[in-house]
Amino acid sequence: MAPKIYINGKLYDKADAKISVYDHGVLYGDGVFEGIRVYAGKVFRLKEHVDRLYDSARAVYLEIPLTPKQMAEAVESTVRANAKQEGYIRLIVTRGAGSLGLDPRKTSDPQVIVIVDDIVMYPQELYDHGMEIVTASSIRNHPNALNPRVKSLNYLNNIMAKVEAIRAGCHEALMLNIKGELAECTGDNIFLVKQGVLKTPAPDAGILEGVTRGAVMELARAAGIPVQEPALTRHDVYTADECFLTGTAAEVIPIVKVDGRPIGNGKPGPITRQLREAFHELTRR
Numbered sequence: 583m584a585p586k587i588y589i590n591g592k593l594y595d596k597a598d599a600k601i602s603v604y605d606h607g608v609l610y611g612d613g614v615f616e617g618i619r620v621y622a623g624k625v626f627r628l629k630e631h632v633d634r635l636y637d638s639a640r641a642v643y644l645e646i647p648l649t650p651k652q653m654a655e656a657v658e659s660t661v662r663a664n665a666k667q668e669g670y671i672r673l674i675v676t677r678g679a680g681s682l683g684l685d686p687r688k689t690s691d692p693q694v695i696v697i698v699d700d701i702v703m704y705p706q707e708l709y710d711h712g713m714e715i716v717t718a719s720s721i722r723n724h725p726n727a728l729n730p731r732v733k734s735l736n737y738l739n740n741i742m743a744k745v746e747a748i749r750a751g752c753h754e755a756l757m758l759n760i761k762g763e764l765a766e767c768t769g770d771n772i773f774l775v776k777q778g779v780l781k782t783p784a785p786d787a788g789i790l791e792g793v794t795r796g797a798v799m800e801l802a803r804a805a806g807i808p809v810q811e812p813a814l815t816r817h818d819v820y821t822a823d824e825c826f827l828t829g830t831a832a833e834v835i836p837i838v839k840v841d842g843r844p845i846g847n848g849k850p851g852p853i854t855r856q857l858r859e860a861f862h863e864l865t866r867r
């Protein structure tokens with residue numbers, strides 16, 4: 583079935599789903615978004631995603647023309663209209679059409695867009711045998727410039743690091759912050775396991791607080807695995823027993839090589855496998 587795309591309360595065929603070229607989302611990447619999964623016809627952690635969307639909007643002075651409840655209903659109804667059992671949702675709010683200048687006061691009509699499409703994951707063999715990543719030379723945005731906690735439409739910072747990943751023959755790149763500490767990957771959060779302890783950079787390191795990250799931390803705690811959010815460096819990565827990434831599209835994916843160095847024994851580790859299975863189970867609840 584051809585996708586039906588929601589724009590401001592109406593559903594359009596893909597070919598007719600259009601917004602103004604004067605929209606500041608197009609002109610400046612001025613807007614916010616979410617990526618969400620549908621598992622067995624149910625939207626995964628919708629409240630968390632809607633809350634994060636409203637926090638992102640608030641942080642960039644963007645007023646969303648719907649209440650969070652109306653936004654959640656817009657997402658649910660678009661999923662129903664597309665009759666998707668397994669899929670990926672892209673929820674977008676742009677600043678709206680304005681003048682060619684930066685001034686957000688000159689914009690008038692924020693566009694609320696919901697796209698429901700198929701999910702594209704990493705190849706299965708990377709989940710089975712683990713993935714390789716490299717550290718990017720492009721650092722993650724400084725929180726005092728554009729805070730990575732804001733999921734804005736301006737993703738060039740991440741795209742620059744993604745280009746480095748691709749040029750190195752990898753799917754993902756590790757991004758550091760200005761202090762040289764681990765931040766996150768271009769579209770995923772990073773976790774390490776050392777002597778049975780799960781470690782991941784804190785929000786202060788300059789990261790998006792991933793919904794999957796939050797779910798995996800809950801699952802780990804419930805399983806009695808200690809969880810810490812210390813400052814981490816590449817030394818911690820190279821000497822970790824296990825490494826994995828989390829993200830809405832990626833779910834939980836093992837990392838077995840970073841910058842050409844094998845992590846642990848170079849195979850997906852037991853805690854990674856345990857959390858990946860627990861996460862799968864959570865999505866089916």
Ligand SMILES: Cc1ncc(COP(=O)(O)O)c(C=O)c1O
Nearest residue numbers: 769770771790792793794829830
């Ligand atoms: C920069 C960045 N970090 C982390 C994540 C993972 O977040 P989530 O688990 O909410 O998808 C994403 C994807 O949304 C991302 O774009």
